[in-house]
Every structure is written in structure tokens, then in C-alpha cells.
Amino acid sequence: MKCLVTGGNVKVLGRAVHSLSRIGDELYLEPLDDGLSLRTVNSSRSAYACFLFAPLFFQLYQAASPGQDPLRCKILMKSFLSVFRSLAMLEKTVEKCCISLGGRSSLLVIQLHCKYGVRKTHNLSFQDCESLQAVFDPASCPHVLRAPAKLLGEAVLPFPPALAEVTLGIGRGRRVILRSYQEEEADSTVKAMMTEISIGEEDFQQLQAQEGVAITFCLKEFRGLLSFAESANLPLSIHFDAPGRPAIFAIKDSLLDGHFVLATLLEPSPHSPELRQPAPPLQAPSTPHPDDFANDDIDSYMIAMETTVASEGSRTLPSISLSPGLQPPCNCGPNSEEENEAEPSAVPGTPPPKKVGAEVEAGVGRPGRSSLRNSLPPVPVPFAVLRLRPGRGTLPPGPQPRAS
Amino acid sequence: MPLLNQQIQDEKDYSLVASLDNVRNLSTILKAIHFREHATCFATKNGIKVTVENAKCVQANAFIQAGIFQEFQVQEEPVTFRINLTVLLDCLSIFGSSPMPGTLTALRMCYQGYGYPLMLFLEEGGVVTVCKLNTQEPEETLDFDFCSTNVINKIILQSEGLREAFSELDMTSEVLQITMSPDKPYFRLSTFGNAGSSHLDYPKDSDLMESFNCNQTQVNRYKISLLKPSTKALVLSCKVSIRTDNRGFLSLQYMIRNEDGQICFVEYYCCPDEEIPESES
Numbered sequence: 001m002k003c004l005v006t007g008g009n010v011k012v013l014g015r016a017v018h019s020l021s022r023i024g025d026e027l028y029l030e031p032l033d034d035g036l037s038l039r040t041v042n043s044s045r046s047a048y049a050c051f052l053f054a055p056l057f058f059q060l061y062q063a064a065s066p067g068q069d070p071l072r073c074k075i076l077m078k079s080f081l082s083v084f085r086s087l088a089m090l091e092k093t094v095e096k097c098c099i100s101l102g103g104r105s106s107l108l109v110i111q112l113h114c115k116y117g118v119r120k121t122h123n124l125s126f127q128d129c130e131s132l133q134a135v136f137d138p139a140s141c142p143h144v145l146r147a148p149a150k151l152l153g154e155a156v157l158p159f160p161p162a163l164a165e166v167t168l169g170i171g172r173g174r175r176v177i178l179r180s181y182q183e184e185e186a187d188s189t190v191k192a193m194m195t196e197i198s199i200g201e202e203d204f205q206q207l208q209a210q211e212g213v214a215i216t217f218c219l220k221e222f223r224g225l226l227s228f229a230e231s232a233n234l235p236l237s238i239h240f241d242a243p244g245r246p247a248i249f250a251i252k253d254s255l256l257d258g259h260f261v262l263a264t265l266l267e268p269s270p271h272s273p274e275l276r277q278p279a280p281p282l283q284a285p286s287t288p289h290p291d292d293f294a295n296d297d298i299d300s301y302m303i304a305m306e307t308t309v310a311s312e313g314s315r316t317l318p319s320i321s322l323s324p325g326l327q328p329p330c331n332c333g334p335n336s337e338e339e340n341e342a343e344p345s346a347v348p349g350t351p352p353p354k355k356v357g358a359e360v361e362a363g364v365g366r367p368g369r370s371s372l373r374n375s376l377p378p379v380p381v382p383f384a385v386l387r388l389r390p391g392r393g394t395l396p397p398g399p400q401p402r403a404s
Numbered sequence: 405m406p407l408l409n410q411q412i413q414d415e416k417d418y419s420l421v422a423s424l425d426n427v428r429n430l431s432t433i434l435k436a437i438h439f440r441e442h443a444t445c446f447a448t449k450n451g452i453k454v455t456v457e458n459a460k461c462v463q464a465n466a467f468i469q470a471g472i473f474q475e476f477q478v479q480e481e482p483v484t485f486r487i488n489l490t491v492l493l494d495c496l497s498i499f500g501s502s503p504m505p506g507t508l509t510a511l512r513m514c515y516q517g518y519g520y521p522l523m524l525f526l527e528e529g530g531v532v533t534v535c536k537l538n539t540q541e542p543e544e545t546l547d548f549d550f551c552s553t554n555v556i557n558k559i560i561l562q563s564e565g566l567r568e569a570f571s572e573l574d575m576t577s578e579v580l581q582i583t584m585s586p587d588k589p590y591f592r593l594s595t596f597g598n599a600g601s602s603h604l605d606y607p608k609d610s611d612l613m614e615s616f617n618c619n620q621t622q623v624n625r626y627k628i629s630l631l632k633p634s635t636k637a638l639v640l641s642c643k644v645s646i647r648t649d650n651r652g653f654l655s656l657q658y659m660i661r662n663e664d665g666q667i668c669f670v671e672y673y674c675c676p677d678e679e680i681p682e683s684e685s
Contacts, residue, residue, distance in 0.1 A: 079599030124600040
């Protein structure tokens with residue numbers, strides 16, 4: 001893979017990396033025929049982000065060397081970010097940026113050509129990886145908001161930096177309301193201030209949602225995308241469904257598109273009675289892909305995030321599956337018994353269970369307790385977490401342990 | 405400054421008397437070498453040299469020549485004492501480190517001799533602060549024996565070109581490798597960190613390059629933790645001279661222009677970290 005970014009686009013790329021760095025610790029770089037994709041997912045799998053830069057974004061774009069399959073790689077976000085750390089510097093001194101993968105060296109090489117002929121070469125080590133792909137479909141979300149990023153950026157500005165989550169809903173008179181979300185157990189100093197912003201319908205380019213709907217999601221990731229969208233002066237679309245189902249934040253122009261998929265809290269805040277709506281009726285299981293999870297009705301609350309496997313069958317399992325140490329206490333969900341049966345258990349000495357997201361199942365039915373923060377401990381989480389799983393056919397041969 | 409003069413009955417008693425209208429002309433230069441607590445001061449009739457060392461591998465010298473001071477008298481030569489640099493800098497900025505525009509802090513500095521404290525009289529807007537700093541037994545400083553006749557490669561760069569490079573150094577790398585060569589890559593800074601390696605190349609015909617005199621390819625590694633403090637001098641400077649001698653010792657000379665447009669120099673010496681096997685270089 002080889003691509004060349006010039007002029008102001010270097011800064012655009014840098015900003016995209018900055019906003020991705022708000023989410024995950026690892027960056028998945030995948031050259032595709034329709035552009036270069038940068039993706040990340042956070043450690044608790046509650047947020048996923050991807051940017052796709054179209055070939056036209058680059059002065060030169062070559063997804064793969066002729067006659068070769070495109071390579072994809074996973075690198076530490078921190079090391080990639082360090083190349084683009086100073087946006088001011090990118091703007092002031094960098095004239096072009098050349099990214100190449102899979103040359104003679106087994107390194108990701110990023111070359112910055114700066115003013116005065118100075119050339120910076122970063123040789124970053126990377127890991128082979130599977131494609132990271134969240135399964136989501138904005139078209140399936142019944143509710144859509146679209147507004148200039150500037151409007152939303154200014155709307156979230158008054159929220160304190162430490163605030164973790166924000167509730168977005170449609171209030172009376174179809175006004176769009178953004179309100180700080182507070183946990184029931186938050187201490188009084190945090191509870192001391194509640195911020196609410198209300199924006200008239202007329203400021204939105206699209207508002208397709210009835211009064212009373214509301215979702216609660218993480219502010220930090222949202223801010224990350226907003227700052228990118230603001231700098232690119234793009235409108236931001238928010239596609240969402242019932243609380244607990246992921247919300248999709250999307251930006252698009254002719255050269256790039258970006259999607260952030262964030263988990264939402266299962267129940268709206270009890271502090272917002274007028275935003276509350278009756279709990280969504282449980283739908284029939286509607287997993288995006290019928291598979292071995294089909295009998296698991298919790299799946300309807302999740303995004304199935306699929307990791308497709310490259311052509312070589314011998315590849316190791318995706319490293320994005322959660323460690324087996326995260327088995328939650330299983331006495332709290334109404335479905336817990338069923339769940340246990342469906343879950344391979346972590347028997348010492350056997351292959352670790354490859355199904356992830358078990359903590360989610362256990363946590364359903366305990367709304368409003370935990371937060372969406374990245375540093376989530378492996379305890380019950382009251383909302384849908386993105387599900388990552390290996391592609392079909394990647395499970396190692398051998399007996400799959402099942403709970404007795 | 406009649407008040408200040410009253411306090412010094414007889415200037416003949418002092419081995420060092422120096423006064424300065426703008427204390428920042430001194431404090432700025434001292435900050436450029438402030439990476440250790442203690443410093444050794446040498447005063448001759450030419451000025452004051454302040455030396456800070458670390459790990460017997462790196463030495464920083466700040467030269468404040470006599471001309472920077474409005475008054476400068478040295479009775480016996482050389483006047484030598486060791487002092488707590490942190491405390492000295494705290495005292496010099498006792499009226500604030502970033503004063504309001506138009507106000508200057510004046511300084512009068514007196515040292516009576518071995519065993520006596522260093523006296524500082526700082527005055528701003530008619531307010532005088534008197535500081536007495538205990539002096540310590542001077543320590544012998546390292547002699548790097550860096551002789552210009554042994555210099556193999558020498559580059560003078562505009563500091564602007566190095567500033568960003570130094571501020572963004574990958575600190576997970578243990579060493580900074582400096583390549584100076586008459587051929588490509590001419591001048592290269594490399595780090596080898598957890599995430600991978602980085603190289604920063606400066607072509608010899610770059611506008612940042614004031615002069616380029618490299619006679620022989622040299623690749624030397626220096627402990628990054630020892631060189632990083634020189635960033636303090638780098639950010640203040642307008643030009644930097646980078647020299648290496650036949651033993652691979654590094655000399656960094658920073659030209660610093662003070663608020664009155666006078667030129668001062670800060671110099672860093674550093675030992676190379678290790679011999680690099682031929683195959684790697």
C-alpha cells in the first residue's frame with residue numbers, strides 16, 4: 001500500500017487520527033479499493049469508529065502493489081498519533097505525507113516532507129490483523145437528526161469536561177434537548193449542576209423523530225467526532241433507535257466519510273421524565289447474521305461486529321476477542337440461565353471462549369448503574385456493548401467446552 | 405540606586421560585585437541550564453560562567469559576559485562557589501517571572517568570598533528584596549577536553565529547525581543517534597523507541613543550515629535523557645552549532661539573544677553512549 005497526502009489534507013488526516021484516538025488504543029489501517037480506512041474500537045467495545053478516505057483524497061493511492069493482496073495492519077494508536085501530534089506543526093511545516101505498508105521492510109513507514117527540505121521518517125512496527133468491521137446500518141434506525149457540526153459543537157461546549165454521558169432527546173415542541181446525564185449514585189458534587197441545552201427544530205437540516213425519544217451516550221467520543229466535523233465544516237447525522245441500541249454518528253463528503261457507532265444506555269435517565277418513553281417492546285430476535293447466536297435474544301440489543309478473515313485459513317484468531325477473565329457474575333439477568341448454556345465457559349486448560357460480550361448479557365436489567373466510560377471494569381454493564389466475534393470458520397478445531 | 409549602595413559599605417570587601425538593570429537577562433540564561441539542583445559558578449573579569457553537570461556524562465555551561473552587566477567587578481580571580489540553582493532562580497524571579505510590560509527588576513549581586521553567602525538585592529518599583537544564599541564548597545567540574553582542532557564535523561542550524569524535533573523526541577527511545585556525514589543523509593537524528601524507529605533528515609542545502617562542514621561520516625549515540633534537558637536552551641536560542649570531535653563527543657552551542665539584543669552562549673557537552681559496531685553504522 002502506498003499513498004501520498006498533500007497540503008491541507010495532511011491536517012485533515014491528522015485530525016481524523018486525533019478523533020479516533022479518543023476512542024481506541026489500537027488503530028486498524030486497511031487499504032481498500034474504495035479508499036484507505038482507519039478504524040478503532042474501544043476496550044469495552046462500546047464505541048467503534050471508522051474513517052474512509054476516498055482515493056481522490058490522496059494525490060496518489062495504491063491499495064496494493066500490483067499482483068499482491070492488500071495488506072492490513074493494526075498499530076498502537078499512540079505511535080500513530082505521535083506522528084500527527086501537533087496539528088499546528090502539520091499545517092505550518094508539513095508539505096506532504098507518504099504512508100507505505102508492505103515494502104521491503106515489514107514496517108509501516110510514514111514519511112513527512114517538511115519545509116526546508118527536512119524529512120521525517122517514522123518506521124512503525126505493526127501487527128497483522130483481521131479486518132475490523134462493525135455491522136451497522138444507519139438506514140435501519142428510525143430516528144435521524146442532521147445538523148451542522150458547528151451547531152452541535154457549540155451545544156456541547158457548556159458541558160463540563162468531566163461529564164461522561166449526555167442525553168439527547170426530542171422534547172416538547174419538537175425541540176432537540178441535550179442534557180447532562182447523571183448516574184443515580186453520583187455524589188452530590190457531581191449532581192450539583194445539571195446542564196440542559198435546547199435547540200429549535202428549525203436549526204436542524206433533518207429531524208426525523210417524534211417527541212419523547214431520547215438516548216444517552218458518551219460525550220467524549222462524540223466530542224472527538226464533532227471536532228473533526230467542525231474543522232471540516234460538515235453536517236453531522238445522528239441515526240438512532242430505542243435506548244440501548246447503538247447510535248450511529250455519520251459525516252460524509254466527496255473525499256471521506258466517517259462513522260462513529262456508540263453504545264447507548266438502556267434506559268433514559270430517570271431525571272428526565274418528559275423525555276422518557278415506555279420501554280421498547282422486545283422485538284423478535286433480529287441478529288444481523290443468523291448464526292450460532294440466533295437463539296440468544298439479547299443479541300437484538302447488540303451490534304454484531306464481525307471480523308472477517310483473510311484468505312489464509314491458518315491465521316490466528318482475532319486478537320480483539322475479550323480475554324476469558326471477564327466472566328461476570330451471572331445471577332442478575334432474567335435470562336442468565338439461558339445465557340450460561342449458550343456460553344462456552346472458561347474451563348482452565350481449554351481454549352478460551354471466543355464469544356465475547358458476556359458481561360452485557362449479565363448486566364441487562366440493571367439500568368442506570370454503571371457508566372459508559374472507556375475504563376469500564378469487567379462488571380455488569382447496563383447497555384449494549386458492541387459485539388466482536390471471529391468470522392465463521394475461525395474457531396480452532398477441538399471440543400468447545402460448554403457449561404454443564 | 406542609593407538604597408542599594410547604602411547596604412554595601414565598602415565594595416572593596418567584596419570579591420564579586422555585579423549589577424544588572426534587567427534581571428531577566430541573567431535568569432533566562434540560567435534557566436537554560438537548569439536541569440540539576442546545583443551549579444558551580446566561576447567569575448573572572450570577563451564574566452560569569454555557570455556550570456551544571458549530570459551523571460559525569462553531560463555538562464552545561466552558561467556564559468554571561470561582563471558586558472551584559474551594568475557594573476561588574478571581580479577582585480581576585482577566579483571567584484568560585486557552588487550554589488543551589490533552583491533557589492537562585494526562585495530568588496531572581498521573586499517579583500514574578502513574567503513581569504508586567506514596562507517594569508524591570510534590577511539586580512545587584514555581591515559575594516564577599518569563600519564561606520560567605522551570595523547576596524542578592526532585587527528592586528522593582530522601589531521595593532527591595534534582599535536574599536542571602538548560602539554558598540557551598542565548589543566541586544571540581546569535568547574537563548571534556550573538547551578542542552576545536554579535534555572537531556571532525558560541524559553544523560550550524562537555525563534553532564527553529566531543531567526545536568520541534570527535540571520537543572517531539574520519542575522518549576521511549578533510550579538514545580538519540582546523530583549521524584553527520586559529508587554524504588547522504590548529511591545530518592540525521594534517529595530514535596529507536598517502542599513503537600519503531602524515527603529518522604529526521606536535514607539536507608545540507610536546507611535554508612535552515614547556516615553552515616555545513618562535515619568531513620567524515622560519524623554515527624554516535626547519546627543518552628536521550630541526558631540530551632533532553634538541552635531543549636531548554638534550544639527554545640531560547642536563535643542558532644545552534646553542533647560539533648563532534650574525533651572521540652564522538654558532542655558539543656551543542658546555543659546562541660541566545662536576550663531582551664536587550666545582546667548575545668549570550670550556552671554550551672552542552674555530552675559523551676557518546678557506546679561504541680557502535682561497524683555493521684550497524
